[in-house]
Amino acid sequence: MIADRFDRVAARQGARPTIVERGESVSYAELRRRSEAVSRCLAPFCRAPGQRVGLMVPNSAAYVAAFFGIVRLGGVVAPLNVRYRSQELAYYLEDTRAAALVAPPALIEVAREALGGVAHPPALVAIDEAAECTVVAPGDADPLGAASGDSPPLLHQYTSGSTGKPKRVIRTHAQLAFELERLTRTFAVDGDDRFLGATPFTHVNGLVRTMLTSMHVGATLYPMAEFKRREALDLITRERLTYFGGVPSMFIVLADTPVRGTVDLTSLRTVFSASAPLVPDDNRRFAAKYGVHPRQLYGSTETGTISVNVDADPTLALASVGHPLPDVRIEVVDDHGAPAAADIEGEVTIASPGAITAYDGNAEATAASFRAGFYLSGDLGRKDARGALTLTGRKKFLINRGGFKVNPLEVEEAIRAHPRVREVVVLAAPSPHGDDLVRAVIVADGACAADEIVAHCAPRIADFKIPSRIEFRDALPKTETGKILRSKL
C-alpha cells in the first residue's frame, strides 16, 4: 500500500528534507505529521475505504501532505487541474461522486460555485500552506460502496479522448507500486536525489514521475506552484538538483531564454520530456545551451510509464522513446493484429502490470481499446532491431484515401509550414465512393486561400495526401487542456 510505503520511508528518513519550498525545508517526519492531520480532518467523510476525494491544490508541500492524508484513509485521490473553472469542476465532482474536495483558500470561491452545480455536493475542505485543514462546508455526498478487486483503487483520473466524454481511468495501489518500482530502478534514483517539481502534480506526469517517485525513494522535492523560467534554472543551479521531468514546452522556452548570471545544469542526472514529442531540433537547442539532452519518455494515463530512452549516447536517437520498462511489453502490430517486423510502422500496443484493463463503467470504450491483455494505444510507431521504439503518429485518426492510409499528422505538419497557417487540423470526410476525403480546417493569420495551401503542399507530400476540402475558421474548438476537439469539427 502506497501510504504504508510513505510512512516507512518517512520513518527511515526522519529529519531529512522531503520538500523544500520558498527556501524552507520540511522534514519527512514533519510531512508525515501533516499528512496525519489531513487524515484526521477528512476521516468523517471517508468512513468506508474507496471514497473519492478531489485534490485541487498547486504543487506544494500541502499537496503532498493531502495526497498521503487521503490515501492513508483508504481514499482514492482524484487530482483536479487548478485551472478548471467552476463548470468543469462541477462535471468532474459529479462524475467522480467525490466525498470531499480539498482546495487552497485561493480556490475556495471557484469550488463553492462548482458545488452549487452538483446534486450531492462533496464536503469542501480548505487547506493552507502548512497543510492545516478546515471544513468549509460539510456537503451532502452520496457515499460509494467499498471497493472490490484484488488491489484497492488509488487514483481516479480522466483521459480526454478526441471524441465523447472523458473516460474514467482508475488505477490501483498495485499498479502504481509496479510503475514506481520500475521507474526508480530504470532511473537509478535514491534518497540522495533532488527533484525539480515543475510539472503539475494534478497531471499523471508530475504526479507519478516526479512527486510519487521522489517520495518512493525518500528524495527531496522542490515543488514549483507554477513554472517560471529563471526560478527553475536558479533552483537547479543553486540546489544542485539531479532530476527534472518536464514537458516539451518547458525545454523549448528554456532553450530560447537568454542566460543571465550563473546557470549550471550539470548536476542533472535524470532529465526527461513526456506528454508530447520533443522534436530533435528543439532537443539539440536545449543541449547546446545547457549541455544536457532531455530523454524522451512515453506513457499514457491508461498504462502509466511505458518506455524511456536511456541509451548511453542520447544523440544517436533523439526521436526515440527507448525501450520498455522492465516487465512492460510493447508490441507493434499491423492492421490484423499481427506483430510488425523491425522498422515497420504499426499500432503500438502495451501490456503492463501497471496498466488498467478497462475504463471504469464504459464497456464500449473498453472493447475498442483493450484486447487480449494489451492496451491499443492508437499511437503509431516502429521498433528497431534492438527493440527501441520511435513514435510516428496516431492511428485512430488515420484517413483511408482510396486504400492509401493517410496520417493526418503528416499532412498537418506540411500545412503548418505555410507561413500564414497558425493552426491546422486534418481529418477524414466521407467520400461518395465509400472511402475518405482528406479535409483540412485551418486557422490562418490574415488572408489565405485554399489554392495557396494546395500549391504549398504539392512539393511536400504525395498527391493523395493533399486535402481536397479546405476550410478556414477563426479558432478551433479545444478542451481546457488545449486538446483540439476533433469531434466538433
Added chain:
Amino acid sequence: MPTSITIEAVRAILRDRLALAADRPLGADTGLLGAGIGLDSFEVLQLVAALEERFGLTIDDDDLRPEHFRTVSTLVDFLETLLAPS
C-alpha cells in the same frame, strides 16, 4: 546603451518569432491575448524570451501580468519601465 524599444521593433519580433503573417494587422492597439492575436501562456514565454534577447532585458516571470500584454503599446510601455533607471 540598449536599443530603444519601439512599437515597430516589437512588431518585428512578433512576426519573426511567432510567425505572425506580414499582412495581418498588428498596430499599437492590437490585443496580444484572447481575442487579439490570442497568444497562449507558452507563446507569451516564447515572446518574452525573444524580447529579452533582442533588447538585452531581463524580465521576471512574476511580472508577466495580463495588463502588460493587453496591446502592443502597453507591452512597449512595460518594457520601457524595465529600461528606466531605478
